Amino acid sequence: MLTINNLHASVDGKKILNGINLEVKKGEVHAIMGPNGSGKSTLASVLAGREKFQVTAGNIDFDGIDLLELSSEVRSREGIFLAFQYPVEIPGVSITNFMKAAVNEHRKHKGLEPIAPSAFLRLMKEKKALVEMEAKLSNRSVNEGFSGGEKKKNEIFQMAMLEPKLAVLDETDSGLDIDALRIVANGVNKLKTSENASIVITHYQRLLDYIVPDIIHVLYNGRIVKTGGRELALELEEKGYDWIKKEDDGK
Amino acid sequence: MTQNKFTKDELLTFFSAENKKFVAPDDIRTKAIYRYNTSRFPSKNDEDWKHTSIEPLLMHKYSTNVSGRISNENIEKLAISDLPHYKIIFVNGKFCADLSDSCFAKGIEIKPITDARESNNSVFNSFFEKTNISETNIFTTLNSVQATEGMFLEVADNTQIDKALHVIHVISSDSGKPFTQFRNLIVVGKNSRIELFQTYHSFTDEASWTNVVTEAFISKNAQLSQMILQGEGNHGMQTNHQSVWQERDSRYDCNTVTFCGKLVRNELKIEFLDENCSANLSGISLADKKQHIDNYTNINHAKPHCESNQIYRAIADDFSSVVFLGRVNVAKNAQKSLANQANNNILMSETAKIYSKPQLEIYADDVKCSHGSTTGRLNDEALFYLSARGISKDGARKMLLKAFIGEVLKQVKNQKYSQHIENLVSKRIDATKEKGECHK
Numbered sequence: 103m104l105t106i107n108n109l110h111a112s113v114d115g116k117k118i119l120n121g122i123n124l125e126v127k128k129g130e131v132h133a134i135m136g137p138n139g140s141g142k143s144t145l146a147s148v149l150a151g152r153e154k155f156q157v158t159a160g161n162i163d164f165d166g167i168d169l170l171e172l173s174s175e176v177r178s179r180e181g182i183f184l185a186f187q188y189p190v191e192i193p194g195v196s197i198t199n200f201m202k203a204a205v206n207e208h209r210k211h212k213g214l215e216p217i218a219p220s221a222f223l224r225l226m227k228e229k230k231a232l233v234e235m236e237a238k239l240s241n242r243s244v245n246e247g248f249s250g251g252e253k254k255k256n257e258i259f260q261m262a263m264l265e266p267k268l269a270v271l272d273e274t275d276s277g278l279d280i281d282a283l284r285i286v287a288n289g290v291n292k293l294k295t296s297e298n299a300s301i302v303i304t305h306y307q308r309l310l311d312y313i314v315p316d317i318i319h320v321l322y323n324g325r326i327v328k329t330g331g332r333e334l335a336l337e338l339e340e341k342g343y344d345w346i347k348k349e350d351d352g353k
Numbered sequence: 354m355t356q357n358k359f360t361k362d363e364l365l366t367f368f369s370a371e372n373k374k375f376v377a378p379d380d381i382r383t384k385a386i387y388r389y390n391t392s393r394f395p396s397k398n399d400e401d402w403k404h405t406s407i408e409p410l411l412m413h414k415y416s417t418n419v420s421g422r423i424s425n426e427n428i429e430k431l432a433i434s435d436l437p438h439y440k441i442i443f444v445n446g447k448f449c450a451d452l453s454d455s456c457f458a459k460g461i462e463i464k465p466i467t468d469a470r471e472s473n474n475s476v477f478n479s480f481f482e483k484t485n486i487s488e489t490n491i492f493t494t495l496n497s498v499q500a501t502e503g504m505f506l507e508v509a510d511n512t513q514i515d516k517a518l519h520v521i522h523v524i525s526s527d528s529g530k531p532f533t534q535f536r537n538l539i540v541v542g543k544n545s546r547i548e549l550f551q552t553y554h555s556f557t558d559e560a561s562w563t564n565v566v567t568e569a570f571i572s573k574n575a576q577l578s579q580m581i582l583q584g585e586g587n588h589g590m591q592t593n594h595q596s597v598w599q600e601r602d603s604r605y606d607c608n609t610v611t612f613c614g615k616l617v618r619n620e621l622k623i624e625f626l627d628e629n630c631s632a633n634l635s636g637i638s639l640a641d642k643k644q645h646i647d648n649y650t651n652i653n654h655a656k657p658h659c660e661s662n663q664i665y666r667a668i669a670d671d672f673s674s675v676v677f678l679g680r681v682n683v684a685k686n687a688q689k690s691l692a693n694q695a696n697n698n699i700l701m702s703e704t705a706k707i708y709s710k711p712q713l714e715i716y717a718d719d720v721k722c723s724h725g726s727t728t729g730r731l732n733d734e735a736l737f738y739l740s741a742r743g744i745s746k747d748g749a750r751k752m753l754l755k756a757f758i759g760e761v762l763k764q765v766k767n768q769k770y771s772q773h774i775e776n777l778v779s780k781r782i783d784a785t786k787e788k789g790e791c792h793k
Contacts, residue, residue, distance in 0.1 A: 150741050178743035190738040194756025203752065204742040211743070243756075260742060 103128045103299050104268055109160035110324075111148050118144045120324035121160070126268065129296040133310055134303045135335065136321035137343040142303045143187060145321070146272040149301075150184035151177045165267065178204075179211035181267030185257040185274050192244040197256070200244050201226065201263050208264060229262040233289040251282030258289040269293075269300040275309035287312030307339040322350050359411045365389055365498065367417065367532070376466050376500040376536045377482070385487045385497035392491045404676045404708040405647045409616045410590055413560045415532035419445055421525025423556065428452050431521050431554055436769045438519035438550065439463075445524060446502035446533035446563075460512030460545070466503035466536055476507050476540050484568050484596040489620070492592045496534050496566040503536030506549070510542035510572070517548035517767070524585060526557040537567035539577070546576040548767060555585040560615065567595040571603040573627075579605075580770055581619075584612040587642060594620045601627035608765050609636045610774055611646045612781065622651045625659040625687075635764040636665040637774070639781055640673035640705070647676035652692070654683040657717075660691040666761050667698045668754060669705035670785065676708045681724070685716040694724040699731060699757060701785075754782045 104126040111119040118141045126132050136142050148155050149162070151174030162169040169177060192200070205225075206216045217225070226240060233255045245253050254274055261269055271290065275283055290300065290313055302313055310318075310332070318335050320328040322343075327350045328334065338346075359367075365386070375382055394411075395402035423444050432440055441463060442452040448465040457463060469477040487497040504520060524531050541547055555561060563585065571577050577597075585591060591614060597605055611617050623632045638646040652661045667675040677696045698707040711724040731753050739749035758778050765771040 152737055173740070173746070174737065175740040175743050175745050178741055184741050186738065186741075190732070190734045192735050192738065192753070192756065194759045195752055200739070200742070200744075200752075203744050203748065204739075207743040207745065207748070264742065 103165055105163040107161050107163070109148070109162065110158045111144060111155050112158055113144070113155050117158075118155075118324050119148065122324070122326060124319065124326065126299050126301060128267075128299050130299050130317065131294070131313065131315045132299070132301045133315035133318045133335065134301060134321055135305065135307075135318060135338060137347065138305065140321045141324040142321050143272055144324075146184055146187075146270045146301075146303055149182060149270050150174055175207070176211075178264070179208050183261050183264055183266030183269045185254075185261060185269065185271040187273040187276060189245045189253040189257055191246045191248075193246050195244050197240040197242065197244055198226065201260065204260070205263060225263065229259055232262050232292060233259045234285050235259050250277040251279065254278055254282065254286050255289075258286050262289065262293055265293075267298050269298070271300060271302045273303055273305065275304055275306060283309065284312060307335045310335050320346055322346055358414045361394065364411075364495065367415070367499070373501045374467050374471075376470060376503050377497045378470065381482050381487065382498060385494050388487065389491065389494045389498055392494060394491055401649060401678060404674070405616070405618055405645065407616075410562055410592070413530050413562070415562060416529035417532070419526045419529045419531040421445060421527055421531070421556065423449070423452070423523050423525055425452060427556070428521065428523075431523070431552065432519060433550065433552075433770070433773050436519075436550075436767075436773065437516040439516055441504070441518065441520045443502070443504070443520070443522050443535070445526070445531050446535050448502070448504075458512070458514050458516070460509035461514060461518070462505070462507040462509075463518065464505050466505040466538060467501065469505035469538070474505070477505060477538065480540050480568065480570055481538055482568070483570070484598060484624070486566055486568055486594065486596045489594055489596070489622075492564055493566050493594045496536055496564055496594075500534040500536040500566070502533065503538070506537070506539045508541045508545045508547050508575075510544060512542065512545040512547070514547050517550055519550045519552070522551065522553045522563070524555040524557060524561045524563065524589065526559050526561070530559045531557070531561040533561075533563045535563060535565045537565070537569075539567065539569040541569070541571045541575045541577050543572045544574045545572070548578045548580070550580045550582070550770065552582040553585050553591065555589045558586070558588060560588045560590065561585065562590045562592075565591065565593045567593075569595065569597045569605075571597065571599045571605055573600045574602040575600075576604040577606070578766065579607045580765070580767070581607070581609045582612070582774070583610065583614060583617060585614055587613060587644070588615050590614060590616040592618045596622045596624070597632070598624045598626055599630040599632065602629045604630070605632045606766060607632075607634050609648065611636075611638045611640075612777070613639070614644055614646060616645045618647045618649070620649045620651070622653070623661070624653050625656050628656050628658045630656070631660040633661070633764060634663045634665075635761050637758055637761050637778070638665075638667035638675050639778070640667065640675050641670040641785075642673060643671070644673045645675075646673075648678075650679045652681045654681065654687045654690040654692060656684075657686060657688045657690065659687065661693070662764070663694040664761055664764055665696045666758060667707065668701060668757070669698065669707055670701040672702075672704045674706040674708070677726075678710045678712070679724070680712045681714070681722065683713075683715040683717050683720050683722065687717045688719040690717060690720040690722070692720070692722040696726045697757070698728040699754070700728065701730075751782050751785075755779055
């Protein structure tokens with residue numbers, strides 16, 4: 103589904119990604135771990151099409167299309183979803199209006215008519231239940247005054263509404279208490295099918311107790327320096343990232 | 354520098370030559386003439402006029418006798434249709450009885466201000482010029498000298514009006530540049546409540562100048578809600594000065610929406626004469642091309658236990674400029690005063706300008722006052738967030754701009770009116786073009 107080949111990216115002239123290679127097949131869950139500053143969030147932003155980051159080399163193939171050619175909105179419509187590490191507060195735009203606009207853009211892209219109001223309300227209700235989101239929250243402005251947990255639930259709610267092929271969850275566990283973490287992880291697990299895939303970016307092993315990855319990658323200095331199964335996460339939990347750094351710096 | 358077409362002296366004699374009936378009684382007018390002769394036009398050296406040049410006002414040769422008729426059909430288009438209202442029409446300042454409603458709810462007296470003067474109306478006699486509004490600046494002085502048109506509105510005590518009053522001002526000209534001096538006197542009696550919509554429109558591409566002066570008195574426990582919509586086009590200019598005096602337990606709401614104007618200057622002064630008054634001011638300015646919109650507010654918390662809230666927002670595009678200057682004064686004995694002021698602006702082009710100057714002067718020690726001012730471009734983070742959900746850049750931009758203005762409309766109590774404004778704002782924002790590259 104997704105093939106990243108020798109990806110280099112920089113921001114304001116500073117190199118952050120230095121040759122990422124990654125292949126994600128449908129039905130898979132990949133975890134990307136790594137110390138702070140290793141380039142995890144940059145990779146997420148580049149996948150979502152944030153213009154601030156310049157791709158200086160490499161390419162990304164997403165189901166046969168050249169992802170780097172597409173703007174962020176078209177990537178979303180093609181099925182890429184980024185759950186933000188820091189969801190943005192948007193005063194004055196209600197979640198309902200925001201989602202209606204987004205769902206209809208996705209439908210238009212697929213050549214479908216705008217969604218009927220009643221069907222939309224049903225869809226909202228169903229997806230809110232998935233992340234145990236309070237009904238009244240949808241009349242509020244997007245993320246405005248939300249707690250950390252509410253913001254992250256809202257991200258997974260949006261993911262449920264848009265049903266992406268590939269979800270990139272950027273530090274979705276950060277700042278969550280254990281209950282919120284369980285709800286968010288449950289939501290992600292329920293959305294998993296054999297046709298979609300996710301990339302879970304996290305600093306801590308904790309999230310991976312709830313969302314079980316098939317493959318774990320360790321990112322350091324903008325490259326994937328280690329790939330393994332679940333046991334890699336446990337090893338990292340035990341030993342920290344220092345041994346990886348030493349190993350890589352020694353090369 | 355462009356040559357002014359009008360000198361100060363010419364401006365004074367401009368209306369006088371025609372031997373018209375003036376609004377101001379002779380003694381007030383004589384004083385005003387003296388004051389005019391000893392005053393000068395404000396310049397950039399005057400603190401309150403630092404960012405607003407009055408030169409555009411003086412660049413045109415106006416004519417007094419502009420003919421322009423308006424059809425009933427056009428008036429219908431201007432009226433806010435889904436809001437029940439009484440309609441009062443002025444064309445180039447002149448009252449149009451045939452287009453206006455003639456029967457009003459009990460307790461409402463509304464007529465051309467010259468009628469009130471000529472009939473020796475006691476309310477007119479006791480309230481006209483009571484706020485000394487002539488002395489505010491040269492434009493209010495000029496209005497006292499020259500105004501021949503205006504509106505007199507008296508609301509009797511204990512009046513609850515069933516519908517809003519909708520005053521529609523139209524500028525129309527077959528030839529010539531209209532110059533209108535308009536004077537309002539509004540007196541709301543005890544325990545009464547009234548809603549007043551004042552909308553300004555133009556049917557000409559000629560330059561025009563409307564100089565409006567309003568005095569409003571809100572008696573004990575009375576409420577005045579005023580909603581002003583300014584849309585006099587790309588060449589219309591308006592200087593608008595209003596003085597509001599509030600008695601005990603009264604409430605004043607004012608929402609000002611300015612959609613366009615070559616030069617618009619709104620001055621709004623509120624005086625709390627007694628305790629437990631509240632004033633809620635909100636404003637929206639949408640400027641583009643080479644327009645200039647200036648809102649100046651001045652609230653005097655002279656007495657304890659009063660509350661004022663202000664929120665003014667502007668979007669400036671192209672080569673336009675927008676000014677907000679808000680002054681709140683809390684007197685020494687005005688304890689327990691609450692005063693909030695917010696001014697937020699969005700710049701949509703590299704060449705647009707915003708000047709914002711919130712000023713608080715507090716002499717009491719037990720008060721709660723806040724003020725804040727922000728000016729910037731649209732939030733890049735928010736734009737990316739919306740686009741990451743599939744919303745186009747242009748759609749995201751429009752969504753954020755509408756939301757930005759929508760926050761002001763939450764302050765407007767009349768929901769049908771705020772819906773009406775929201776629709777107009779949406780239409781305006783939807784019509785703007787995308788200028789992606791320069792916002793990076």
